[in-house]
Amino acid sequence: MEKNSLGELTVSAQGLGCMGMSEWYGLADWDQSIATVHRAIELGVTLLDTANVYGDGHNEVLVGRAIHDRRDSVQIATKFGIDRSGGDDKRINRGDHGYVKRAAESSLLRLGIDTIDLYYLHRPSQTAEIEETVGAMAELVAEGKVRYLGLSEVDESLLRRAHAVHPISAVQSEYSLWTRDPENLAPVMKELGIGLVPYSPLGRGFLTGTVDRATFDEKDFRSKSPRFVGDAGDANQAIAETVIEIATRIGATPAQVALAWVGAQGGRLGISIVPIPGTKRVKWLEQNVGAVDLELDAETLKTLDSLGERVVGARY
Template structure:
């Protein structure tokens, strides 16, 4: 496997730090895809750090704080080796139900009073609203985070799932280092309107869903407690169609001697040096497979062939349910 020292880092936007080209997303370690194995989760985080991963992503609402506490346990002796990205603002009930978003300045600062305690740190490296709060101007939310930068509690500001106008308005208040957004072979809509704005403003992409929540890797719904129960692409009427896409991807990958997961990750890495895939590996084996994608080199001809075999509109079903697609600022 390629050593960490031989891997070219990627800049987290024009104003952010250099990071390892793949980020570890920890959401799945707190039950979002069914039960998780905590010792294996801790081992996976440690293995990622040992491999050179420097950007780790979480959210204060993942497992209602569990994910931050898990990460805090894992990073007890490794804090100086990583940058921690935290999403905030999603409101959840005790039973796990989603209640909406709150990104008022007071909510920004209240959330930030708790995350460092759970993480066991004195500051958050990248802080971002999980979604646009339709009732709060983005200027107010970003301005509140900027206040927290001045106070020493935050280092950089990121955004998540917002569109071009919101990105420009946010940047006018304070530099933004990255936009976290779903991007994969079968979720390419950001390419047309959002990516050009990011390029113009010098903002990186931390791309989640590069494997479309396991769909492109051949992963299946784990039953009760799996968030994929709510995603149309995993619904019975769509899954059979989407598995044909996976089969085409697997055929191309086999021809290169790699897995379809590695091919999908390598494709995202090859699209732009400002794209950092956020991969939700939950086990050491998944992490090892993920990191091997860094060794894959794709020519422009191969990228064209992949995109021809898997067109942007190939997937059956939208990436979120109808309600979420309607309220996502990035889809407007």
């Protein structure tokens, strides 16, 4: 697979989001998930994305087990900051110095590795200024426990303040045909040499054309997502249908079309983009990886660009 850069960190042009292997997307299967990670590595995917909050640590343990004999073939990205220890209804976004240092030690233990390749602040902190949080993260770099730093879902002010403390390699944000918010941050990312890691580049599965909204179980958070339910879900179906029509015309899958669009935005925005589509099944992984080699012509890109204006409903 082609490579791409997140700051000075070189990774595969497409990564793998592992969250759904542990939580929020219905039932998961440990062995199936391990097989998916192994197949991803075989196909050249090197960037594996997890977080300490996914399954309350379960996901980091799973990823660690999957790569225990393949550590040299991958870059591990994990995140900290969302503290659910008081219950989901009392979650808090933390970034205080002691918490950051302890969170990293716990992630290293669960992953079974000595160094985290890319360590993200999962959400802006409610307990500390960004300078304190990134200062603690910088200490982890100096200690050899982390290689590169990232932030998730931040604005320009926080990004600049963080980067002034220690170079930031990547920003992880939701970005897809129907979520364009990170484009507002692209100019400063270009200026500072920071890459974008889009999560949910397939619109949480909606853009694949394979989602049956009537079949979501109670463990699937999409059953209550504003863009998936009711009149909004019905209206957004037209967006998915357009992606399906284009895919049929060019002999690709809707997922590949949606991912190819994301990949093509790097040149337009002037930044490096490494999407991390999530899946827990080998079948969908293989399909997603095929998007790396798909080039969309100018007319197709124009048609897809217009879909963002038709989205109904908030992200959350």
